[in-house]
Amino acid sequence: KNSQSRKRKQPNISAQSWRSASYVNLSLSQWLLKGPEETWRSELEEHYRREPVFALIGGMVKGDWRPIHDFTEENHIPSLFPITDFPVVSETDWYTLYLSKGFYQEGESAARYLNSIAETLEGKAVIEVVRDSIEGRTLSRGFQETWLETGHQPAVSVTLKKGEPPTAKLLDQVLTGKKQYTLVLWDGPEALTALEAIAASANKPERILISSGYLGKSFLTLNEGLRDITFITYPLGLSQEKFGYRFDIPLMKKKVSEDAEKILKKTYSLLNMLTQALIEMRGNYYRDNFLDVIGMMKDQRDPLYERLSFGPGQRYASKGCYIVQLGKGPNPELIKKSDWVIY
Structure with missing residues (x-):
């Protein structure tokens, strides 16, 4: 059976x-x-x-x-x-x-996306930096388990303690001589400022993956200089407004917080x-x-x-989760870089 x-x-x-x-x-x-x-x-x-x-x-x-x-x-x-x-x-x-699988699903989709472009990663490092929180650990578990499942060696993983920022110096310590790498960063809104410093360093990552679920709406404020190399897991729908789908949710007619809106x-x-x-x-x-x-x-x-x-x-x-990038400007468009379900 x-x-x-x-x-x-x-x-x-x-x-x-x-x-x-x-x-x-x-x-x-x-x-x-x-x-x-x-x-x-x-x-x-x-x-x-x-x-x-x-x-x-x-x-x-x-x-x-x-x-x-x-x-x-x-x-x-x-x-x-x-x-x-x-x-x-x-x-x-x-x-x-x-x-859904929640934060696990975002980590899982990040791994599947990288696997879909595996040819561009040959000979290069994948570095995962994880905040020691339930969100960070869950994202990491989804990423690492799926990365192994798709036939790769475990990604190098570094854990950030409470209050410890991700820094270029920290990344230099784990890169072991490799100059080209992908940074997978599972952290909250406080990481956005640190990302700017990492991207301005001599050892800038080729690409960065972050979680919209963990960052909340703050991911929309990502520095424009980082948007071309940053890919974002986005587990919500993008076609509702595009195709005119409407849902009659009475309480939604009142102004509510972002969290309350999701609960409704x-x-x-x-x-x-x-x-x-x-x-x-x-x-x-x-x-x-x-x-x-x-x-x-x-x-x-x-x-x-x-x-x-x-x-x-x-x-x-x-069952899905998009990988998106941000367009330009203060109200950026979400640009799809993957299908809803990534195989």
Whole structure:
């Protein structure tokens, strides 16, 4: 059997015939995790003992989603579209459906992009500089695992401690005589000033890769002198406005923060998928059927990502991430340098 095969275990939840049921009553429970991460598991178990729910819908935590992921996996509870940048990336786990792989997906796409231009990298170094943070470590894991998977030797990796800037001197120490190199920099907005100094040094990189997810909107302020050599992972859609796609999200009519806007768009996707799934289940309210129905849905246009798609055994709906460069000026155009999905 392949890695996606599984034993089907039916929960103790009754189902009514679609023909005989005129309607189904649904209730929504709110589970709040009040303690530190190490207490989440016991809190979840207590919530589940009191309220044995059919599925977990959405949800947010500060940090890694793994404690919730492991809980739902072990209890065979479907979990639909938790709002997290740090999902569990697994080829075998079954019960959590994620919008994307989060920061891991950006690192993964950077590695695939470099692999697509591998001929230009022969005899040259790939240097990865990583901020010691959950964002930096996750980006690095996606990059390094995919770089190895595509047949390359591990990239030289340097970790930046809190408050330590990336510098040209630091890079000189790890280049070991090679003068031509690609710099993969996983750091936040504070890195932009340091990049200017690196690019002005005698040992300027041929190209630089950075993460729009980690930098936030500050990546749009990248110095114009760096834009020709800087490539940016961009995991969001670019075609919505271009092709006139519009999404009716009532709360979006008010001015909200960038983070709140993303949460609203992800919640829209969650509710849209949930509504379709409940209709298509046709009264057969079993957990595995819920997952199977979603796995058979057509591709969905989405207000945040380029598109959402599932298939049998697939657990990450947004499968792509562009590599872009910035155009000129204070309001730069995003110039695509790759397809949505990079092979």
